[in-house]
Amino acid sequence: MREHRLEVFIDLQDPYSYLLLQALVEFRPHYFSHLKLAFHFYPVNCQDSEAFPELALWKANAFDDASYFVERYGFDFPANKPMRSDGELRCAQAALFKAENSLTACLAVFRHFWHEGAELDSGSLNCDSLLDERLDTNNHYLNRRGHYMGGMLYYAGEWYWGVDRLVHLERRLIKLKGLNLQTLFDKSDLAFKGFKERKTKVCEHLPPLTLYFSIRSPYSHLGLEQAVRMSEHYGVKLVVKPVLPMVMRGLSVSSKKKLYIFHDTKREALKRGIRYGFVADPLGKGVEHCYALFDYACRQGREVEYLLAYSRAVNTQGINSKSLSGLKKIVQMAGLDWQDAQTELSSEDWRDWAKRNLEELYELGLWGVPSFSYKTCQVWGQDRLFRIEDEILEDIKRVEQT
Template sequence: MPEQFEDQGGVSTMDPSPFRRAAGSFLMRRWSDPRRLAARRRRIERARRRSGERHVVEYFHQVDDGYSHLAAQCLRPLLDTYDIDLVCHVVGDPSGQNAPEPELLLDLSCYDSAQIGPHYGLSFPDDARRPDAGPVDLAGRILAGLDPEDFVDVAPLVGEGLWSGSDEALQALAERHPPAEPSTLAQRRQTGTDRRTELGHYSGAMFTYGGEWYWGVDRLYHLEERLTELGVRRAPGDLIAPRPAIVNGPRKDDGSLTLEIYPSLRSPYSSLIFDTAVDLARETGVTMSMRPVLPMVMRGVPATREKGLYIFTDAAREARHLGLDDWGNVHDPIGEPVRRGYSLYPWAVSRGKGVELLSAFFRAAFWEGVNTGKDRGLRRVVERAGLPWDEARGIVGNPDWEEELEANRVAMYGFGLWGVPSFRLLDGAGETLLAVWGQDRLWLVGREIQRHLEEREKGL
């Protein structure tokens, strides 16, 4: 099965040399070191004070991206709450190796934004679909024609008209805010995209401040916490966009709901949420279906250094938010270590220890810096999972796992997702109730479980 995927080489290689693996692991540990982060922030703040500059946050808005519409609704509250300057840019779509599935990503931004928006007090139409090129162009030209100080108030209105499919609303906005010429839109979009690239990112709905990036409403709380620590908040109060808590009660299921969990043994995000996801399934009483997949680069999906840097530094701060302060001592398991781990998975499942094996592998690779490509490291994983190494060593490297993991990948693409960790909640008839991607969506899974159990109680 792995032979069908082409090795992309470079930073996307699925089989790095021992030197490259060691070097990459060293960099990952540096990126996740909270002491280095704190020191870097202090240097940046000292430089800002010496220069006399104000606190400047930059925001990058992608017109046809649902996440950008949610983020735009936070711009005015951000300015009202914090004493900052806010510079807004219009940008183009992610491209090249930073966007391996651009069409799926746009569709996901519609679905996902509708799911999470209400929980943040933000609006997004339930039935929104990817808008056509004409309305997207008009929306972009309206934004490109705005004076900078008007962007924060007009962008949410433009997004509301665009995502609701209301041509009338967009035309009314165009009458009040004359659209720029197409050439002006193209120029401003390119300028914004170039600025984003210069600063080291590739996505829409991104905020940046002091050398760090914050994605949309999901990561706004990290930015808010940083600004609050700097004393920039105008008055005491709640965060604009706090991360919703993960709930596992009060209602309990009888196993009629099924939670599918799609992790990958090389995924930083999978590693830090895996045990919590398992606990959620067990504590709520839903049936848990574990469906591991190969890491993206081992599926021939390319990556870039800037994307890898963002993912790992973001995962590190998400781990700290979850109280996992010891996370980040990583020994990258990409390639043969992942294959060796998965080669034991069917056997572990047959012994009732499949979940324990994956959990132990994550602990070794992302907490303890264990080289899981060596027998000594893999033995540590196996024995921590409560399995006998003498038996495991005789089956390491078998291909029995490949067909199952490929079926899991195909299933994941079948409901519109391609990254990990992903979660799918099914009803008793096997119909999809929710399908989401990201460790930052487990809170939504927990709330959907409770919502469906409440509806069942009421006979709805």
């Protein structure tokens, strides 16, 4: 039987790495009798500023987000974020290298670090320079492979992040071997549950769903498509608040990150039945066109239809939104009048509200798009809308019981 090599890059301080190891404990026996799986573990400690433009906010969100996944899958996870000294961290990192390619041993180190914190047996890696050398070697290997963060699994040319991308690997393996198996890690899809009765009355009591959106973000495209579906299904009003893309705010995005996002968006789109892939990057003039006409679309009561048309145009139809001919097509696709719309192109008012929207996003403790806010629930990522759906379903249940 041919060996299937799975490379797992784990960061001791990363909650997604911790959950991924726990998921692999269940994953391995499910597929092991059909496939010879060989896990190779690489401890890393990557924190590239291009990959994590707001590292403190990312870490805070990651802990909260991981806590929610614990409820879905029944993983172990501390109630409060552990506070560890540098000595405890380095000792545990050294213990990870001692664990070598044992999933059980690696998970034991993570559990000890996240739940207990006492020093572990670090074996021969007591020397700081030797530990740094080993970590740097793995960081460089991760970089050469084409990625930039921990909590990642690499198999035969494709990357899988954390627990919520494992389902893509499962489907790939099932198709590869023609296996009659059910996937294990598919609990983050939207349910779109129906109403029992009194739908109109229920909808009147539901607060709005707010989407923070960038026209250049591939994940925002997926987020908008799903938010529109959710809005229509549950009768929740959708409010979209556009912000400037990262690059137009002076932040850089590495080529590795852009490439990963493109490929990940394609498979996430396929999974969710959303078109994506024929892209015409609107960076610069295309973004300015989009936002300059947003107020006009709002006055016509068609702001969501307008952004959806624009997003589909630049993400699925390859329409050049930087040209007036391309922009005209998009405006007409949204059911708007081009003669009226083009008189708004010189407006610069959008720069003020785009800035306010970004400031509001930061006030929520978030920084990236797409992000969603519903009552007191704020989440980052198109793949986290299921958390919002849970809140909506709770509200529907409460209203129906009154």
